Amino acid sequence: MSALILTLKQLPLGRLDLSPLMPALVSGDISELAALPLQIATQKIPLGELFSVSGSDASQIVLQGDLSRVDGIGAAMQSGSLNVEGNVGAYLGTGLLGGEIHVQGDVGHFAGVAMRKGTIRIKGNAGDYLGGILPGAMQGMAGGQIIVLGDVGERCGDRMRRGAILIGGKVGDYAGSRMLAGTIAAFGGAGKHAGYGMRRGTLMIRGEIHLDATFADCGEHILPITNLLFRSWVKLGSPFGDAAGKSSPVHRFMGDRGADGKGEILLFK
Amino acid sequence: MLTLLKGGKIVDPTRKLSSVSGDLFMRDGWIVEGPNPGERIDEEIDITGRIVMAGAIDMHTHIGGGKVNIARNMLPEDHRFDPVHRAGLCRSGCGHAAPSTLTTGYRYAAMGYTAGFEPAMLPVNARQAHLEMGDTPIIDKGAYVMLGSDDFLLRLMREGASQERINDYVGFTIASSQALGLKVVNPGGISDFKFNRRALDLDEAHSHYNVTARQIVYTLARALHELKVPHPLHIHASNLGVPGNFQTTLDTITGAEGFPIHLTHIQFHSYGTEGDRKFSSEAAKIAEAINNNPHVSADVGQIMFGQTVTCSGDSMTQHRNAGFGSPKKSVIMDIECDAGCGVVPFKYKDKNFVNALQWAVGLEIFLRVEDPWRIFLTTDHPNGAPFTSYPHLIRLLMDKTFRNDALSRINPDAAAMSTLDSIDREYTLDEIAIMTRSAPAKILGLKDCGHLGPGARADVVVYKEDSDPEKMFTAPEYVFKNGTMVAKNGDIVAVTWGDVHVVKPQFDRSIEKPLGEYFDRHLTQKLGNFKISDDEIRDITNGGGLRVHACERDGRTV
Ligand SMILES: [Zn+2]
Numbered sequence: 001m002s003a004l005i006l007t008l009k010q011l012p013l014g015r016l017d018l019s020p021l022m023p024a025l026v027s028g029d030i031s032e033l034a035a036l037p038l039q040i041a042t043q044k045i046p047l048g049e050l051f052s053v054s055g056s057d058a059s060q061i062v063l064q065g066d067l068s069r070v071d072g073i074g075a076a077m078q079s080g081s082l083n084v085e086g087n088v089g090a091y092l093g094t095g096l097l098g099g100e101i102h103v104q105g106d107v108g109h110f111a112g113v114a115m116r117k118g119t120i121r122i123k124g125n126a127g128d129y130l131g132g133i134l135p136g137a138m139q140g141m142a143g144g145q146i147i148v149l150g151d152v153g154e155r156c157g158d159r160m161r162r163g164a165i166l167i168g169g170k171v172g173d174y175a176g177s178r179m180l181a182g183t184i185a186a187f188g189g190a191g192k193h194a195g196y197g198m199r200r201g202t203l204m205i206r207g208e209i210h211l212d213a214t215f216a217d218c219g220e221h222i223l224p225i226t227n228l229l230f231r232s233w234v235k236l237g238s239p240f241g242d243a244a245g246k247s248s249p250v251h252r253f254m255g256d257r258g259a260d261g262k263g264e265i266l267l268f269k
Numbered sequence: 270m271l272t273l274l275k276g277g278k279i280v281d282p283t284r285k286l287s288s289v290s291g292d293l294f295m296r297d298g299w300i301v302e303g304p305n306p307g308e309r310i311d312e313e314i315d316i317t318g319r320i321v322m323a324g325a326i327d328m329h330t331h332i333g334g335g336k337v338n339i340a341r342n343m344l345p346e347d348h349r350f351d352p353v354h355r356a357g358l359c360r361s362g363c364g365h366a367a368p369s370t371l372t373t374g375y376r377y378a379a380m381g382y383t384a385g386f387e388p389a390m391l392p393v394n395a396r397q398a399h400l401e402m403g404d405t406p407i408i409d410k411g412a413y414v415m416l417g418s419d420d421f422l423l424r425l426m427r428e429g430a431s432q433e434r435i436n437d438y439v440g441f442t443i444a445s446s447q448a449l450g451l452k453v454v455n456p457g458g459i460s461d462f463k464f465n466r467r468a469l470d471l472d473e474a475h476s477h478y479n480v481t482a483r484q485i486v487y488t489l490a491r492a493l494h495e496l497k498v499p500h501p502l503h504i505h506a507s508n509l510g511v512p513g514n515f516q517t518t519l520d521t522i523t524g525a526e527g528f529p530i531h532l533t534h535i536q537f538h539s540y541g542t543e544g545d546r547k548f549s550s551e552a553a554k555i556a557e558a559i560n561n562n563p564h565v566s567a568d569v570g571q572i573m574f575g576q577t578v579t580c581s582g583d584s585m586t587q588h589r590n591a592g593f594g595s596p597k598k599s600v601i602m603d604i605e606c607d608a609g610c611g612v613v614p615f616k617y618k619d620k621n622f623v624n625a626l627q628w629a630v631g632l633e634i635f636l637r638v639e640d641p642w643r644i645f646l647t648t649d650h651p652n653g654a655p656f657t658s659y660p661h662l663i664r665l666l667m668d669k670t671f672r673n674d675a676l677s678r679i680n681p682d683a684a685a686m687s688t689l690d691s692i693d694r695e696y697t698l699d700e701i702a703i704m705t706r707s708a709p710a711k712i713l714g715l716k717d718c719g720h721l722g723p724g725a726r727a728d729v730v731v732y733k734e735d736s737d738p739e740k741m742f743t744a745p746e747y748v749f750k751n752g753t754m755v756a757k758n759g760d761i762v763a764v765t766w767g768d769v770h771v772v773k774p775q776f777d778r779s780i781e782k783p784l785g786e787y788f789d790r791h792l793t794q795k796l797g798n799f800k801i802s803d804d805e806i807r808d809i810t811n812g813g814g815l816r817v818h819a820c821e822r823d824g825r826t827v
Contacts, residue, residue, distance in 0.1 A: 136345030
């Protein structure tokens with residue numbers, strides 16, 4: 001069987017919601033895929049009118065075309081792989097339950113929100129609320145891994161509960177805001193108010209950062225756990241493997257003391 | 270425009286018609302005897318063999334007012350799994366437990382409901398409640414305004430004001446808020462909560478005003494009777510959900526001293542303290558009390574398993590239950606001098622002992638109350654379950670085998686404590702029609718609703734008979750509202766706007782003098798702005814009308 005390839009025929013005029021795709025592939029027959037109704041602006045249009053479909057192996061899906069206005073790609077995916085060749089819209093991999101999503105370009109806001117398992121790899125940049133929370137929910141990302149080579153927008157990992165977000169570039173303002181647990185590491189610095197309202201969890205930052213007054217300076221330490229972590233990232237290539245094997249100390253700050261205060265920001269080199 | 274529905278089997282308990290084959294004529298929104306001499310029939314629909322009933326009426330459903338909006342805002346995770354996209358004539362919205370106004374109207378209509386009544390409108394929130402109801406398409410609506418924990422009434426009672434003076438205040442409140450009835454919630458308790466009280470029994474004195482819940486119930490029940498408001502006092506009794514509260518409920522019945530009363534969501538008020546877990550069903554005692562007291566009616570507030578949201582004016586109870594919320598969040602609000610409210614999302618689980626027993630208690634009450642004219646089919650939407658579960662509930666009542674199957678799947682300890690399996694009763698179609706149409710119209714004083722006689726509004730539902738009542742009641746073949754076909758096989762085919770039902774009791778306007786001073790001194794608006802005019806109601810109903818029902822009533826029942 002060859003990979004299932006969906007090619008978007010043209011850039012839609014409004015936002016297209018592709019979130020029904022993965023549940024439909026799990027429960028339905030691939031031959032009925034062309035009839036799957038998709039919401040685009042105020043209308044419902046069958047998938048077959050928007051995409052040309054080839055191949056039949058739903059465990060390896062390829063999306064082609066200009067997907068920058070397509071939201072909800074890979075939402076609720078359970079297994080297999082999904083490869084996207086260009087840029088994508090918002091809500092990539094919402095509520096991901098397993099499998100791997102690869103995006104060659106940039107992704108919009110809310111990628112990986114409420115994900116529970118699986119991996120999202122992004123070559124380009126990501127928008128706000130990466131691995132964060134669906135509006136109004138109690139918990140954000142609850143497991144799995146997100147790896148971004150480029151920069152990330154604001155509120156990364158908002159109310160994150162478990163899992164890891166690794167960022168090659170800079171993470172925007174309010175990184176790890178209201179975080180409950182989990183790990184966020186950024187190799188290109190952080191914006192303002194990192195860890196705002198975080199209760200527990202770990203933010204690891206290399207490069208420039210401006211710390212709020214609600215984080216307490218706990219001094220420099222050599223922590224075995226960070227060395228183990230750095231070593232485990234070697235297989236992800238540069239820059240993620242760069243800190244491995246140096247045994248250099250990390251500078252630890254605890255906060256946010258405006259919340260529970262059991263979170264930490266570790267500055268590393 | 271004259272429409273003939275030809276050859277249906279008419280089920281109309283108000284006129285004692287039980288599946289009687291006949292023709293039904295509708296002219297310009299009303300049901301008529303037949304064509305005038307020489308009049309042409311414009312449209313004829315063959316419904317041979319179909320069951321025809323009046324539009325169903327939900328006499329207790331939270332569809333408007335502050336707390337419903339809070340529930341809507343609080344539950345994005347619930348809406349997310351039931352998105353309502355714009356489709357056909359219907360606009361987008363959100364669904365499930367606390368649907369948007371538009372979705373509420375569409376879903377009720379598609380299910381054969383043509384009226385729904387908001388049971389807990391706070392006077393100070395009345396305008397907001399009417400705006401939301403005005404935005405609810407197709408169905409008729411109305412509201413019971415809430416008193417009993419409001420500062421002005423409690424002051425009057427503390428000062429020993431005469432019943433006449435209190436009647437004036439009650440009449441003023443009903444008329445100014447454009448209500449159809451009056452509700453009391455945890456009498457005095459919502460107010461005493463603000464004085465740090467966490468429970469208030471029927472005969473305990475309020476810690477500030479020194480009046481008891483029993484006095485409040487009696488005073489308000491009597492006020493409505495003397496104002497000749499058709500719907501008796503709608504009572505959400507004290508101690509909701511507390512094990513052993515059945516005694517409070519029985520005492521509330523005697524506390525009304527023979528004045529007619531309606532006990533709402535009685536299921537939540539029928540618990541005992543027997544058994545290892547000190548939680549048991551006293552449904553039999555409550556049902557017996559209803560059977561023996563013809564001046565008492567009740568709606569059940571059945572729970573169904575699954576996610577929903579509880580929203581109540583009873584901030585004292587909701588504060589107590591906030592820790593059980595799922596997802597774990599809640600809003601408890603103080604609302605000026607009127608009362609309060611509490612919203613707690615809740616998930617009823619069939620394997621949970623308490624929830625399973627609550628489910629059984631509700632069904633026991635349905636089946637043990639003998640007179641279907643005095644027991645009403647409700648889930649206290651959305652407190653026990655969303656109203657979309659009604660067809661399932663109807664099947665539980667009409668099909669003993671189905672009911673016992675469901676019983677065998679709930680928590681076994683709860684099933685063992687319930688007497689449900691020993692009840693053989695199955696509701697008939699006539700009885701379902703009584704409790705969902707004829708009886709609500711009667712108890713609310715809606716003379717032109719709930720039946721299919723000439724002079725009634727042409728709110729008509731045509732069902733394809735089915736051995737599975739759930740299927741039959743989920744998507745009727747045709748639904749007519751004011752003579753317009755609005756739904757067909759569960760799809761909305763026309764969006765109309767229903768009327769607002771109100772009463773206008775007579776009272777002495779001199780009450781407005783002390784009230785005006787009170788408003789100036791204590792409230793956030795002026796008395797003149799508080800009053801909602803008829804024109805304002807007509808403005809906000811999107812073209813629906815204002816229907817004023819007469820305040821007349823026979824003598825004291827007991
Ligand atoms: Zn209620």
